[in-house]
Amino acid sequence: MADDKHPDQDDAPELDEQWAEDAHRYQGDRLVRRGKGRPPLTAPGAEPKREKVIKVRCTAEEYETLKWRCPKARLAAWMREQCLNPDGDWVRQTQAPEPADPALLRQLAGIGNNLNQIARRVNSGEWGAVDKVQVIAALAAVERELAELRALHR
Incomplete structure (x- = not known):
């Protein structure tokens, strides 16, 4: 007859392969391998544990x-919201920018050459005065x- 002091034999854990896999292993008195331990205490649907650290x-x-x-008490939580916001207007550049007009590039190169000549003369x-x-x-x-030109073309 089974009671609280003497549980029924069927209440004992099954000693199968899974039990052996989860158990601690010893060689003599020395612990060789620690078993899985308790399952995590997170409820289903709970936020996953944050284990990665980013130092900024x-x-x-x-x-x-x-x-x-930061409008929140915790800066890290606010930074996660700002950086990981799926509804944000983040644009990841996946292709090269459009090529510039060759005539414009020639004009810019000429301006750069003139500025170099001026700098050489000023420094010589x-x-x-x-x-x-x-x-x-x-x-x-x-x-x-x-x-002004830069402001027009941004």
Whole structure:
């Protein structure tokens, strides 16, 4: 007769291959292989355990900016949401950019050559201070024009 103090023999675990695979193994008193142990305590449908670590170095200023932008208490959770957002507007470039107009490239190369010649003359010491100021003013004007063009074509 089976009771709480004397369980029925059928309540004992089956000593099959799976049981042996899950068991600890010893050689004498030394543990050779640890068994599987308890199953994980995660419920079905629960979020998987995060085991991978990504270390991101940033300056103190960058860190403070991230914390300022983060509306959550935990920065890591917010960063995961931002970076792994499946509904985001991420565009992964899968092909090469469209080729540029060859005439435009020739013009840009010519501009680059002219800038190199100007830089050589400025650094050679052939020009006086007034000449250098005029060249710098002209280059600043060119820089402004290029910034406007860049803004139009972004």
